[in-house]
Amino acid sequence: MSEINRLVIIGGGWAGIAAAVEGIERGCHVTLVDERQYVGGRAHSFTEKHTSTEIDNGQHLLMGCYRQTLSVLNKLNTQHLLEWQRALRVVFVDVNGKRSILDASKLPGILGIAVGILRLQSLRLSSRISIIRFALMVLLNRIQPDEATCIELLNEHHQPSDAINAFWKPLILATLNSPLEIADSGMLIAVMKLAIFSGGENSKLILPATTLGDLTSPATAWITNQGSTVRLKSRAESFVIENGRITHVKLNDGTNITADAVVTCIPVHALKRLLPSAPISEFEVSPIVNVYLWYNGSWLDEPLVAMVGTLVQWVFNKDNQGRLVAITISAAADVVGLDSNELITRCDEELRNAFPTMKGIVLLHSLVLKEKTATPLFKPNERTKRVVDYSLLPDNIGIAGDWTDTGLPATIEGAARSGVAAIQRVLQNQTRQ
Numbered sequence: 001m002s003e004i005n006r007l008v009i010i011g012g013g014w015a016g017i018a019a020a021v022e023g024i025e026r027g028c029h030v031t032l033v034d035e036r037q038y039v040g041g042r043a044h045s046f047t048e049k050h051t052s053t054e055i056d057n058g059q060h061l062l063m064g065c066y067r068q069t070l071s072v073l074n075k076l077n078t079q080h081l082l083e084w085q086r087a088l089r090v091v092f093v094d095v096n097g098k099r100s101i102l103d104a105s106k107l108p109g110i111l112g113i114a115v116g117i118l119r120l121q122s123l124r125l126s127s128r129i130s131i132i133r134f135a136l137m138v139l140l141n142r143i144q145p146d147e148a149t150c151i152e153l154l155n156e157h158h159q160p161s162d163a164i165n166a167f168w169k170p171l172i173l174a175t176l177n178s179p180l181e182i183a184d185s186g187m188l189i190a191v192m193k194l195a196i197f198s199g200g201e202n203s204k205l206i207l208p209a210t211t212l213g214d215l216t217s218p219a220t221a222w223i224t225n226q227g228s229t230v231r232l233k234s235r236a237e238s239f240v241i242e243n244g245r246i247t248h249v250k251l252n253d254g255t256n257i258t259a260d261a262v263v264t265c266i267p268v269h270a271l272k273r274l275l276p277s278a279p280i281s282e283f284e285v286s287p288i289v290n291v292y293l294w295y296n297g298s299w300l301d302e303p304l305v306a307m308v309g310t311l312v313q314w315v316f317n318k319d320n321q322g323r324l325v326a327i328t329i330s331a332a333a334d335v336v337g338l339d340s341n342e343l344i345t346r347c348d349e350e351l352r353n354a355f356p357t358m359k360g361i362v363l364l365h366s367l368v369l370k371e372k373t374a375t376p377l378f379k380p381n382e383r384t385k386r387v388v389d390y391s392l393l394p395d396n397i398g399i400a401g402d403w404t405d406t407g408l409p410a411t412i413e414g415a416a417r418s419g420v421a422a423i424q425r426v427l428q429n430q431t432r433q
């Protein structure tokens, strides 16, 4: 085991929490610094004033393949706050309310997924077969990521329009937060292999049974109980660098923290401010809009629904009855500028058109959350932007965050993996000193 006595981790989102856990487990003394007053970063919760409900800044969906995320939650002892599907199950509902269910529970593993797709009533049989053929080619490594966007790849492999609109589009928007015309096909291939078409545990969807804050807030106590330190409401403003190594991290309150090594777990624009000489380029960002709707009665018994052909993309049932639902609109560049009242009206109308069970149900309250910088937008011809050139950086720094070269879309799991990888890097460098 290699030790760093003074390891400073900047940023307490998922990358920072995973890095802190890894660093402490490997014997380092960690100081975790975040400018916010809570850990969790872009995946956090707050109290909605009108109803006093604890809600998330946006619904987050996890999958069984989120191994690093699950390992961190295990450490924090909050893994029991997750609700796992028995097998991958997605209910698709179209604009007129026609339902079609992808249910992978009939057979184990990948066969279950194939049977689930073959039984998808909303698609023509030939389209279902096309999806399976394409997935098989991906799984057999017959399709390698080139510079294609998702739509180019799907067209190249003859995916019919109903398969694209009613199957690929909801999955791509949810996992890549990017329009099909821009989204990196390499990320789609990664998600297909690791998650959707992996089968078994990996393909299961996982919903937090509680708020995101409940999942991550115990991190502060866990870290301090191990003898390490958490400094919230503290912004890292600059570094003192001597002989090519960071010796101190300067905080906004004037404090200097002595550092043997530093791991940054912050978005790329924040890193550019902190270390202007870093050889990194910023990404365009992709917004996500969430609409919370409170109703006066029960109308929904599914935990989640993918909507097809509507502004609403996914509906999450927050109380198992539909009295509170969270609607997600990903890749929302064209939506984020709309007036909130218009968004609420449109979402409510679309739900009423698709769900006859809403007859007589009254909308009591609503809230629109616009996360304008939800995730970076990864384009196929910009992959190298995610690769950090360490040769031009101080020796004792590690760089993490969902935007780094994780091979995954910008997700909690990508962030968590990047945090662990950055710790491994600084520890290896330390050993070589």
Ligand SMILES: Cc1cc2nc3c(=O)[nH]c(=O)nc-3n(C[C@H](O)[C@H](O)[C@H](O)COP(=O)(O)OP(=O)(O)OC[C@H]3O[C@@H](n4cnc5c(N)ncnc54)[C@H](O)[C@@H]3O)c2cc1C
Residues within 6 Å of the ligand: 010, 011, 012, 013, 014, 015, 016, 033, 034, 035, 036, 039, 040, 041, 042, 043, 057, 058, 059, 060, 061, 062, 234, 235, 236, 237, 265, 266, 267, 270, 274, 288, 290, 371, 373, 374, 375, 400, 401, 402, 403, 410, 411, 412, 413, 415
């Ligand atoms: C609405 C929404 C929905 C999403 N849905 C999903 C989903 O369903 N599934 C999924 O897996 N992912 C989802 N994501 C993406 C996921 O939330 C992010 O990929 C992940 O949280 C990023 O973690 P991170 O640690 O890389 O960065 P962040 O969470 O951004 O953490 C960075 C932290 O660094 C701090 N910081 C920045 N600069 C400084 C500084 N100079 N000094 C100190 N602190 C600093 C910030 O305060 C922040 O806490 C969603 C994101 C949003 C916004």
